[in-house]
Amino acid sequence: MKVILVFVSTLDGKVTRWGDPDVKSWSSKYDQKYFRKIWDYSELIVMGSATYNVDPIKPSKKHLLVVMTREPEKYEKYEVAGTLEFKKESPVELFSHFEKRGYEAMVVVGGPHIATSFLKEGLVDELWLTIEPKIFGKGDSIVITKRLDINLQLISCEKVNEQGTLITKYLVLKK
Numbered sequence: 001m002k003v004i005l006v007f008v009s010t011l012d013g014k015v016t017r018w019g020d021p022d023v024k025s026w027s028s029k030y031d032q033k034y035f036r037k038i039w040d041y042s043e044l045i046v047m048g049s050a051t052y053n054v055d056p057i058k059p060s061k062k063h064l065l066v067v068m069t070r071e072p073e074k075y076e077k078y079e080v081a082g083t084l085e086f087k088k089e090s091p092v093e094l095f096s097h098f099e100k101r102g103y104e105a106m107v108v109v110g111g112p113h114i115a116t117s118f119l120k121e122g123l124v125d126e127l128w129l130t131i132e133p134k135i136f137g138k139g140d141s142i143v144i145t146k147r148l149d150i151n152l153q154l155i156s157c158e159k160v161n162e163q164g165t166l167i168t169k170y171l172v173l174k175k
């Protein structure tokens with residue numbers, strides 16, 4: 001099973017403007033359409049509870065959305081088996097669980113805490129990063145401040161609008 005990490009960031013690597021969770025207020029229209037396509041076509045999507053809580057998503061029969069939380073009991077009333085599930089398993093446990101169930105891809109859509117825990121375990125195969133030509137200075141980064149040393153290789157890079165939004169794909173090189 002391939003694990004793909006998806007983010008939109010600024011040129012200085014910020015995934016929020018000064019910590020404000022509203023990403024749609026600054027990401028380009030192109031990226032929002034692109035992300036919607038990824039969302040609609042993915043069978044298995046994983047996110048952290050903080051990202052889920054920003055804008056709780058209605059369950060969709062098109063895919064399984066897994067929200068990672070250490071307190072799944074808090075979310076019991078929102079659970080729809082097979083569509084919206086709250087899990088306290090670690091990234092490694094989630095990976096092997098869904099790989100055994102035959103999923104071909106797991107799309108991890110953040111936030112930085114969840115991204116870091118998947119990257120630390122060497123579980124991420126590709127990073128699909130939209131780079132918006134902006135600088136925020138302050139804000140959350142793709143990863144939290146932990147010592148990491150990860151090498152990636154550019155697979156593709158496309159300029160998609162006049163301002164120069166870049167849709168990039170990187171392969172995570174395994175050690």
Ligand SMILES: NC(=O)c1ccc[n+]([C@@H]2O[C@H](COP(=O)([O-])OP(=O)(O)OC[C@H]3O[C@@H](n4cnc5c(N)ncnc54)[C@H](OP(=O)(O)O)[C@@H]3O)[C@@H](O)[C@H]2O)c1
Nearest residue numbers: 007008015021048049050051068069070110111112113114
């Ligand atoms: N620009 C982008 O592309 C993008 C994408 C996604 C998110 N964001 C932004 O990122 C922010 C949220 O990111 P975040 O890093 O604060 O939170 P997060 O990664 O979405 O969620 C972290 C939470 O997940 C739970 N959790 C369960 N298992 C975990 C594990 N193994 N490792 C870490 N956490 C685990 C914990 O909450 P419990 O208390 O429930 O256990 C933890 O506090 C928001 O502002 C959002 O808008 C931006």
